[in-house]
Each structure stands twice: as structure tokens, then as C-alpha cells.
Amino acid sequence: MTSDGHDDQSGTLAAASARGRWLIVAAVLGSGVAFLDGTVVNVALPAIARDLDTDLRGQQWVLDGYMLTLSALLLVGGVAGDRYGRRAVFIGGLVVFAVASVGCALAPSIEWLVVARLVQGVGAAAVVPGSLALINSEIAPDDRGAAVGLWAGMSGATSALGPFVGGWLVDSVSWRGVFYLSVPLAVGAIWIALRHVPESRDQTEHARLDVLGAGTMILGLAGIIYALIEGPARGWSALSVGAAGVGCAALVVFVIVELRVRDPLLPLSLFRSRQFTGANLTTLLVYAALGGALFLLALQLQQSMGYSALEAGAAMFPSTVIMLFGSPLSGKIAQRTGPRLPMTVGPLVAAVGLGLMARAVPGVGYLGGVLPGVVMFGLGMTITVAPLTSAALALGSGFQVAMIIAAACCAAGGLVALLTIRKGTGFRPQVMPAVNSACQDATTRTR
Structure with missing residues (x-):
């Protein structure tokens, strides 16, 4: 181990080496699953609406529920990887994502589907920053720019590919096939990570996780997103207005917490x-x-x-x-x-x-x-x-x-x-x- 707490081989893998290629493949495949699932559902929404008897509001929750937990926990996922092991958090996120994908595919109601999508977002929040952290910590600096460029390009391509793949699955199989698609891809990324990706963590970090900051961020985003979806659909009732107020207040508290806590989730x-x-x-x-x-x-x-x-x-x-x-x-x-x-x-x-x-x-x-x-x-x-x-x-x-x-x-x-x-x-x-x-x-x- 070096004095900074990293493995002595950290940051020295050439992108063209066998270990470097495997690591990049695992990172691209893992994050690709998360990005793909952010867009693959788009073309399946009309079929989901017909099968589960929902309206535009339900369709919005299917999409935004996933993005809610993904965005709210993204920082938490990155910090957890640095402190508890980047590979471990990356693999754990993929496991959660795969299980939640099966839950989405089996959903008998729109409520079930939305909850499963929320859980999918939790897994994705560990996978996306974890995939980048693996590249940043293990790939040699001279190759890192090209590796991240490949990661970004493939992530963007999988996002854009989602509607095409989703459309084919909806027409030829079912909208449920859209969610089953993620399972073998996640399993493949897990297998590669277990066999070919080294574990690493920032051992100089001994601070506690900013739980209060994470909680206020989740509450803030949840309140605002709930109001933006439910307000136009059902009218601006006391519940919708109250959710917006709670959300805004929680985000203000988040800023206050981050200014005062010793180890903030987001250093302002x-x-x-x-x-x-x-x-x-x-x-x-x-x-x-x-x-x-x-x-x-x-x-x-x-x-x-x-x-x-x-x-x-x-x-x-x-x-x-x-x-x-x-x-x-x-x-x-x-x-x-x-x-x-x-x-x-x-x-x-x-x-x-x-x-x-x-x-x-x-x-x-x-x-x-x-x-x-x-x-x-x-x-x-x-x-x-x-x-x-x-x-x-x-x-x-x-x-x-x-x-x-x-x-x-x-x-x-x-x-x-x-x-x-x-x-x-x-x-x-x-x-x-x-x-x-x-x-x-x-x-x-x-x-």
C-alpha cells in the first residue's frame, strides 16, 4: 500500500492492457445498464398505460421515480464507494438493480411498478459513480481521458439506443421484456467485476457519512417532484402545495447542513x-x-x-x-x-x-x-x-x-x-x- 491509502498498483493500469480493458468493459457495461434503463422505457409507456390502466401521471412516475432516487442518492453512492470499497459498492448496486428489474417486469399494477423503479434508481446511484471511480482510480493518468471519453460515448449511445431496443421488445415480446433486458447485462458486469476488477478505496477517509445531508436532499427532491407531477394532473390541492413547500424547505435545510457539518456530502x-x-x-x-x-x-x-x-x-x-x-x-x-x-x-x-x-x-x-x-x-x-x-x-x-x-x-x-x-x-x-x-x-x- 502507498502512503495515501491506495493499492500500490492504483492508477497504473494501461487502458490497452488486459486488466485495463476488462475494467473499462465492466464500467461501461454497468453504467450502460443504468443509462439504458433511463430511456428504454420511453417507448414502452403507451403499452404500460394500456396494460396497467394508468394515465400520463402514472407514466411520468414510471420515468421520474427512477430519476428521483438516482439523482438524490448519486452523491451518496460516490462517497460510499470511496469509503467502503469501489468495487463492492459497484457490484452491490448492480445486484439491487437486477433484482429491482425483475420486480418491474413482474409488476401487476402501476403502484408496484413505480416502487420497483424507485429501487432501480437506488441501485443505479451506486453503479454510475462507481463505474467512473473505478476508471479514475485504476487507469493510468495518460489513458484516463480516452477511457472516460469511451465511457461517456458508450453511455450516451446506450441512452440513445434505448428507444430502439425498447420498441423492438414491446412489439415483439412485451413491455415487460424491456425490464428483463437489464438482468443479463447486469449479471455480466457483476461477473467481470468479480473476476477482473481490483478492489480499491480511499483509506484516508475516516469521516462519517453525511446521513442528514442525504436525507434532506431526498426529501427536498421528492417533495418538489411530487408537486410537479401531481399538481398539474390532479389540481393544486393542499397536498400538492404542501409537498412543494416541504421540498423547498428541505433543500434550504440541506444547504444549512452542508455549511455546518464537518464532512459534507457536497462541499459548497x-x-x-x-x-x-x-x-x-x-x-x-x-x-x-x-x-x-x-x-x-x-x-x-x-x-x-x-x-x-x-x-x-x-x-x-x-x-x-x-x-x-x-x-x-x-x-x-x-x-x-x-x-x-x-x-x-x-x-x-x-x-x-x-x-x-x-x-x-x-x-x-x-x-x-x-x-x-x-x-x-x-x-x-x-x-x-x-x-x-x-x-x-x-x-x-x-x-x-x-x-x-x-x-x-x-x-x-x-x-x-x-x-x-x-x-x-x-x-x-x-x-x-x-x-x-x-x-x-x-x-x-x-x-
Whole structure:
């Protein structure tokens, strides 16, 4: 062991070595399962709604329940891996995810399905940061940028591939097959991790886990998301308004806790760095646009334009191909130019694609109404990565408005990056190129 508490081989694996390749495969496969499940369900929602007799509100909970626990526990998953073993937490998350996936596939009611999706998010919150931590702790620094670029590209590709795979499963098997798909992939990642991935932890960390911070974050996000889904669907009752109030109050308490606790879950001093704040705001804007656009596009294609589930998934396939083959090149370019240029241009290009998607309305053909937006969106997300509709299920003009809003969010993300991200080229990406550079800058400034 070295003096910093890491295994003496930590950070020395060449990406091209046998052990390095196995580790990258495990990380990509594990995180790919989590990202795939974030989008594969989109095209299955109409079938789920018919089979389990639910409305748009239920469909939103199927998607957002997963994202709720994933986002709320993401920081906890990362800290737990550093302190209790990165491989152990990664494998544990995959086990939880696989079991919850079986629960989703067997769901006899929408309530059962939503609960299982919540549990899936818990597993994903351990897998996603764990996969990156494995790469960052074991792969040699000179190869780390390319390895993370591959991780990001494959993660983006699996997210984009989700609608196509999900559509094929819905049409040929059942919507339940969408959830069974995750099980063998998770088992494969577990097998590789057990056989080929070394255990590592940050043994300099002896502080307690920030349980109070984690609890207030979960309560805050849960309250706000509950209000945003239930309020428009059922009316702004005392319960919905109260949930929004509790959520906002909990997030305020979270900030207070993080300022006072000895070992905060999220050191707020990081936000003194304009670049760190800008990188995170860019990520928020871009992925808010991405999530909303893919959710609504899947419904628009099937329920308003008459596409089958497979056709709706195939409609997005060009963006998958672009991201799959373009992300490695994009990662290399970003490593040479620095993060500012791709994080500015990428969201702006994706915004053009989302704006073009507003043309996807009944009576318009695929080549003229859907494909241009899909291609531009794929190009934009490739560069970037190295109002919800009413309760009625005919989307109408609300879809066009939502696509314009999503485009505006994406464009705003690009402008934020332009104003906050440095131009420097000497960066090594961890989560994404600009975030790592920002973290390094923030750490330096706050010491």
C-alpha cells in the first residue's frame, strides 16, 4: 500500500492492457445498464398505460421515480464507494438493480411498478459513480481521458439506443421484456467485476457519512417532484402545495447542513469556482432538455403520428449511430482544445435539433419532419458528451411548445459554458471533461 491509502498498483493500469480493458468493459457495461434503463422505457409507456390502466401521471412516475432516487442518492453512492470499497459498492448496486428489474417486469399494477423503479434508481446511484471511480482510480493518468471519453460515448449511445431496443421488445415480446433486458447485462458486469476488477478505496477517509445531508436532499427532491407531477394532473390541492413547500424547505435545510457539518456530502465551497458552477448548470440545462424531449417525442410519434413502438424507437436510431461512432473522436478533440469549445458548441447544435423536432406533427413524413432534428440532436449530444404536456394523451400543439422550450434550455446550457468554462487544454476528465477541470480549479481556489 502507498502512503495515501491506495493499492500500490492504483492508477497504473494501461487502458490497452488486459486488466485495463476488462475494467473499462465492466464500467461501461454497468453504467450502460443504468443509462439504458433511463430511456428504454420511453417507448414502452403507451403499452404500460394500456396494460396497467394508468394515465400520463402514472407514466411520468414510471420515468421520474427512477430519476428521483438516482439523482438524490448519486452523491451518496460516490462517497460510499470511496469509503467502503469501489468495487463492492459497484457490484452491490448492480445486484439491487437486477433484482429491482425483475420486480418491474413482474409488476401487476402501476403502484408496484413505480416502487420497483424507485429501487432501480437506488441501485443505479451506486453503479454510475462507481463505474467512473473505478476508471479514475485504476487507469493510468495518460489513458484516463480516452477511457472516460469511451465511457461517456458508450453511455450516451446506450441512452440513445434505448428507444430502439425498447420498441423492438414491446412489439415483439412485451413491455415487460424491456425490464428483463437489464438482468443479463447486469449479471455480466457483476461477473467481470468479480473476476477482473481490483478492489480499491480511499483509506484516508475516516469521516462519517453525511446521513442528514442525504436525507434532506431526498426529501427536498421528492417533495418538489411530487408537486410537479401531481399538481398539474390532479389540481393544486393542499397536498400538492404542501409537498412543494416541504421540498423547498428541505433543500434550504440541506444547504444549512452542508455549511455546518464537518464532512459534507457536497462541499459548497466548490461553488466558489465559476467554472464548477457553470459546468454543473450546463449539465442541468442540457439533460433537462434531453429527458423532457425524449419522453415527449416517444409519446408524440406513437400516440399522435401513429408509429408503432419499434418505429418510434427506430426513428431515433440515427442519433445513436452518430453518438456511437462520433464520441471517441469528440473526446480526443476535446482533450486537445479544452472543454469550453465542445461544451459551448454541442448544446447549441443539439438545441437546433430539438427545435427541428417541433416539426414532428401528424401528417408530416419522417424524412422531412423527424430525421433532420434527430441528426442535429445526435451531433449536438455527441459534441457535448466525451411545460410538460397536459394529462390528455393527444399531444397536439403542446408538443411543439415543449420542443422549443427544450431547445431553449439546451442553447442556454451552451451559453453558460461559453461564459464560465476555461479555454485551457491540460485537463483530465472524470465525470465529464469540464466538470473535472472545474473541480480541480475549485479545489485549488478553496485550499
